[in-house]
Amino acid sequence: xxxxxxxxxxxxxxxxxxxxxxxxxxxxxxxxxxxxxxxxxxxxxxxxxxxxxxxxxxxxxxxxxxxxxxxxxxxxxxxxxxxxxxxxxxxxxxxxxxxxxxxxxxxxxxxxxxxxxxxxxxxxxxxxxxxxxxxxxxxxxxxxxxxxxxxxxxxxxxxxxxxxxxxxxxxxxxxxxxxxxxxxxxxxxxxxxxxxxxxxxxxxxxxxxxxxxxxxxxxxxxxxxxxxxxxxxxxxxxxxx
Numbered sequence: 001x002x003x004x005x006x007x008x009x010x011x012x013x014x015x016x017x018x019x020x021x022x023x024x025x026x027x028x029x030x031x032x033x034x035x036x037x038x039x040x041x042x043x044x045x046x047x048x049x050x051x052x053x054x055x056x057x058x059x060x061x062x063x064x065x066x067x068x069x070x071x072x073x074x075x076x077x078x079x080x081x082x083x084x085x086x087x088x089x090x091x092x093x094x095x096x097x098x099x100x101x102x103x104x105x106x107x108x109x110x111x112x113x114x115x116x117x118x119x120x121x122x123x124x125x126x127x128x129x130x131x132x133x134x135x136x137x138x139x140x141x142x143x144x145x146x147x148x149x150x151x152x153x154x155x156x157x158x159x160x161x162x163x164x165x166x167x168x169x170x171x172x173x174x175x176x177x178x179x180x181x182x183x184x185x186x187x188x189x190x191x192x193x194x195x196x197x198x199x200x201x202x203x204x205x206x207x208x209x210x211x212x213x214x215x216x217x218x219x220x221x222x223x224x225x226x227x228x229x230x231x232x233x234x235x236x237x238x239x240x241x
Contacts, residue, residue: 028223031219035209035212038208038212041205047205050205051203051205054197074141078142078195081196084153084193089116092160092164107228111167115221116159122155123210126149126150132147132149137200142196144201148203149206151202151210153195154189154211155213155214157193157214158211159217162189165185193210
């Protein structure tokens, strides 16, 4: 009986659910599970040694105030970390929202603003909940004033750039353009997170948690956009190759 029920369910899913939706759902579940496991490890202190070792790898041996590489490398990472700051993220969000409005896609613009605003709220609540102190092992290469876990820059970079990437990709007709936009969004997100560790303002586990939480939220937003598009509440995705 159970076997036949599973077969019927599998056939229904094959004919009624897109493979892409199932893949996004799997990524969402895996990301949520990964964040929960990582958060538990951080609370228990299990990540301390690895966090410390990775942070020290990015410092010149015997000089904790000197990140590895020449001075211009540190300047590059400061530029990269700015891409995850609230000012740049706000400008990027407003720019894409305006892009949608100029295309006559008012619903997509509103959905984008709600998605990014929701991600910002979750990031703030998570920081307040865990209230993890910032690394005190090395001098900070950037001004910080909030709690450390999860990394707000990493999470909001994932939320904003991945959500922007998904919504913009939906308006593009060619698959290669969609892939390019999503890869660019992913690389930008990863660069912001690495810069936070390099500058000594976050433990590596903070950044990983931010990536996971941001990716989960962006995935949920992607599924939400598809659901609303089917109901006619958000503009439909452009045709594919």
